[in-house]
Amino acid sequence: xxxxxxxxxxxxxxxxxxxxxxxxxxxxxxxxxxxxxxxxxxxxxxxxxxxxxxxxxxxxxxxxxxxxxxxxxxxxxxxxxxxxxxxxxxxxxxxxxxxxxxxxxxxxxxxxxxxxxxxxxxxxxxxxxxxxxxxxxxxxxxxxxxxxxxxxxxxxxxxxxxxxxxxxxxxxxxxxxxxxxxxxxxxxxxxxxxxxxxxxxxxxxxxxxxxxxxxxxxxxxxxxxxxxxxxxxxxxxxxxxxxxxxxxxxxxxxxxxxxxxxxxxxxxxxxxxxxxxxxxxxxxxxxxxxxxxxxxxxxxxxxxxxxxxxxxxxxxxxxxxxxxxxxxxxxxxxxxxxxxxxxxxxxxxxxxxxxxxxxxxxxxxxxxxxxxxxxxxxxxxxxxxxxxxxxxxxxxxxxxxxxxxxxxxxxxxxxxxxxxxxxxxxxxxxxxxxxxxxxxxxxxxxx
Numbered sequence: 209x210x211x212x213x214x215x216x217x218x219x220x221x222x223x224x225x226x227x228x229x230x231x232x233x234x235x236x237x238x239x240x241x242x243x244x245x246x247x248x249x250x251x252x253x254x255x256x257x258x259x260x261x262x263x264x265x266x267x268x269x270x271x272x273x274x275x276x277x278x279x280x281x282x283x284x285x286x287x288x289x290x291x292x293x294x295x296x297x298x299x300x301x302x303x304x305x306x307x308x309x310x311x312x313x314x315x316x317x318x319x320x321x322x323x324x325x326x327x328x329x330x331x332x333x334x335x336x337x338x339x340x341x342x343x344x345x346x347x348x349x350x351x352x353x354x355x356x357x358x359x360x361x362x363x364x365x366x367x368x369x370x371x372x373x374x375x376x377x378x379x380x381x382x383x384x385x386x387x388x389x390x391x392x393x394x395x396x397x398x399x400x401x402x403x404x405x406x407x408x409x410x411x412x413x414x415x416x417x418x419x420x421x422x423x424x425x426x427x428x429x430x431x432x433x434x435x436x437x438x439x440x441x442x443x444x445x446x447x448x449x450x451x452x453x454x455x456x457x458x459x460x461x462x463x464x465x466x467x468x469x470x471x472x473x474x475x476x477x478x479x480x481x482x483x484x485x486x487x488x489x490x491x492x493x494x495x496x497x498x499x500x501x502x503x504x505x506x507x508x509x510x511x512x513x514x515x516x517x518x519x520x521x522x523x524x525x526x527x528x529x530x531x532x533x534x535x536x537x538x539x540x541x542x543x544x545x546x547x548x549x550x551x552x553x554x555x556x557x558x559x560x561x562x563x564x565x566x567x568x569x570x571x572x573x574x575x576x577x578x579x580x581x582x583x584x585x586x587x588x589x590x591x592x593x594x595x596x597x598x599x600x601x602x603x604x605x606x607x608x609x610x611x612x613x614x615x616x617x618x619x620x621x622x623x624x625x626x627x628x629x630x631x632x633x634x635x636x637x638x639x640x641x642x643x644x645x646x647x648x649x650x651x652x653x654x655x
Contacts, residue, residue: 209230209231209232209237209249209251209252209253210230210231210232210252210253210254210255211228211229211230211242211245211246211249211252211253211254211255212228212229212230212231212255212256212257212262213226213227213228213242213254213255213256213257214227214228214256214257214258214260214261214262214581215258215259215260215261215584216260216261216262216584216595216596217229217239217261217262217263217571218261218262218263218264218553218557218571218596219239219571219572220239220570220571220572221554221558221570221572222550223550223596226242227239227240227241227242228240228241228242228245229245229262229571230245230249230252231577231615233615234392234576234577234614234615234616235574235575235576235577235614235615236570236571236572236573236574236575236576236577237249237573238573239571239572239573257581259583259584259585259592260581260582260583260584260609261581261582261584261589261595261596261599262571262579262580262581262582263553263557263571263579263580263582263599264324264557264558264568264569264570264571264575264578264579264580265322265323265324265325265557265568265569265578265579265580265611265612265613266321266322266323266324266325266513266526266527266556266557266560266569266580267323267324267325267512267513267526267556267557267559267560267561267564267568267569268318268323268325268326268327268513268514268515268524268526268560269327269462269485269512269513269514269560269563269564270327270329270426270462270464270485270487270514270515270516271314271318271326271327271328271329271514271515271516271517271518271524272328272329272330272331272516272517272518273310273311273313273314273315273326273328273330273343273346273518274299274302274306274307274310274311274314274330274332275295275299275310275314275517275518275519275520276310276313276314276317276517276518276519276524277298277302277306277309277310277313277518277519277636277639277640278294278295278298278299278517278518278519279518279519279522280519280522280645281294281298281519281643281644281645281646282294282295282519282645282646283522283645283648284648285646285648285651286494286495286651287431287432287494287495287496288434288651289646289648289650289651290494290519290520292651293646293650293651294519294646295519296366296367298643299332299367299369300367300369301643302332302639304338304339304342305342305639306639307332307339307342307343308342308343308345308346309632309635309636309638309639310636310639311328311342311343311346311347312346312349312350312627312632312635313518313632313635313636314326314518314524315346315347315350315352315354316350316624316627316629316632317518317524318352318515318524318525319350319351319352319611319618319619319624320605320608320611320619320622320624321523321524321525321526321527321528321605321608322525322526322527322580322608322611323352323524323525323526324352324353324568324578324579324580324611324612324613325352325353325354325355325560325561325564325566325568325569325578326347326352326353326354326355327355327357327426327485327514327564328343328347328354328355328356328357329357329359329399329426329428329464330343330356330357330358330359331359331361331370331401332369332370333358333359333369333370333372333380334369335369335371335372335376335380336380337380337383337384337387340356340358340384340396341387343356344356344388344394347393347394348393348394349626349627350618350624350626350627351613351616351618351625351626352393352613352618353393353394353395353568353576353578353613353614354393354394354395355395355396355397355564355566356384356388356394356395356396356397357396357397357398357399357426358377358380358381358384358396358397358398358399359399359400359401360372360374360377360378360381360398360399360400360401360406360410360411360413360414361377361400361401361405361406361410362374362377362405362406362407362410363401363404363405363406363407366405370405374407374409374410374413377410377413377414378413378417381396381398381417382417384396385421385423392614393613393614395564395566397418397423397424397425397426397564398414398415398417398418398423398425398426399414399425399426399427400413400414400415400425400426400427401427401428402427402428402429402431402435403427403429403435403439403447403450403451404435404438404439405428406427408454411427411451411454411456412454412455412456414427414456415454415455415456415458415460415461418460419458419460423460423565424460424461424462424483424563424564424565425460425461425462426462426464426485427451427461427462427463427464428464428465429447429448429451429463429464429465429466429469430446430447430448430465430466430467430468430469430473431464431465431467431468431491431496432467432468432494432496432497433468433496433497435447435468436468446469446470446472446473447468447469447473448463448466448469448473448476448477449472449473449476452476452480457476457477457480457482458480458481458482459480459481459482459483460565461480461482461483462482462483462484462485462512462563462564463477463482463483463484463485464484464485464487464514465485465486465487465491465496465499466484466486466499466504467491467496467497467498467499468497469499469500471503474500474503474504474507474509475507477504477507477509478507478508478509482509483509483510483511483512483559483562483563484499484504484509484510484511484512485511485512485513485514485563486499486501486504486511486512486513486514486529486533486555487513487514487515487516487521487529488501488513488529488532488533488536489515489516489521489523489528489529489532490514490515490516490517490520490521491516492532492536493520493521493522494520498536498540500540501533501536501537501547502537502540502541502546502547505547505551510559510562510563511555511559512555512556512559512560512562512563513526513529513530513533513555513556513559513560514529515528515529525605526556527556527599527600527603529556530549530552530553530555530556530600531552531600531601533547533552533555534546534547534548534549534551534552534600534601549596549597549599549600549601550596552600553599553600557569557570558570561575576613576614577612577614577615578612578613578614579610579611579612580608580610580611580612581608581609581610581611581612582595582599582603582607582608582609583607583608583609586603586604586606586607587604588602588603588604588606588607589602589603589607605622606622608622609621609622
């Protein structure tokens, strides 16, 4: 048992000066004033971490790890050009080792940026689980906590390796879920891809699995305007309303994106207790638009943050998403008070843990000791008296001095402790050798 004190701690969802917390067995046991904690837990080891800010490890609630390898090969393309000329053809080139390399690369970058839990919405299954296992192996090597959102995908317009029948997807998910039963670091969850890439039967099956096994389920919703228009043309309903008509929406649902939603959609989301995963940088990068974050928060919809794939963002940092979420909300509302720093910080930490149904994202009793330690002498968080604002708005990665998962450091002084960064870089170069970027004018856009 260890009592830790620090100059600044984001404990119990608010900033506190000269505060403390007690860790034991990879978990937070208590938080409070250091003198009171010492009286309650006599005989514990004591560590004063000094002039640092300690906050919960960030939760990246949506990503695609293999896509980190595609970074830069299709920049400045619209969504359809990126999908058809980069995502589909480049993902066909990756064998199991390449997939693992992509995951090592992605998770290493996330860990150094303060991500302690990552959701990998993964769909390169080849009709089995071997590739999924490779992603889990990579997460364990880096030391990051992983939610493996195993995609369910039966649209025949995508590469064959993405596709499974509903029965195959269910069987494979059950096997994957059983393989990690009781694992403290890997959590499989079902993830019907989207309305356009998963049939209604497959979506219903994913939702049923979530209910049966007591899990959340993930689905892409209304990322691009074309999705909304296509759904209305085919069903007469918006994507959110169509999913609601199927009876699959509940407090277990994580809707990813929700850029093109209206007031009626937001009312449904609120009534069903659905969580939204906001991906501000990726939605801007691909020109999808800006999700109506302020309207979501005004309705008390739970919103967490995701980076999305590395090639649709180019940075894998939830701190970056906090800043981007706040700035875009302020700009789109023409109101500098539209979203505050502390709200953004909660979206990147506690809200992610709540949406995923895991005890993460908070420095609070009975939560995992997943922590980010920020050096309060770093230039980017000066003046130190306003560091609680700077961590969202100005902090640079070099201010992160330590990253801890389950009480164990995985990054120290900007250096990975469990993996060799040079080896990862060498593997990335080997996998991507001979790949050529797609020129933006290679795609003919038809509005």
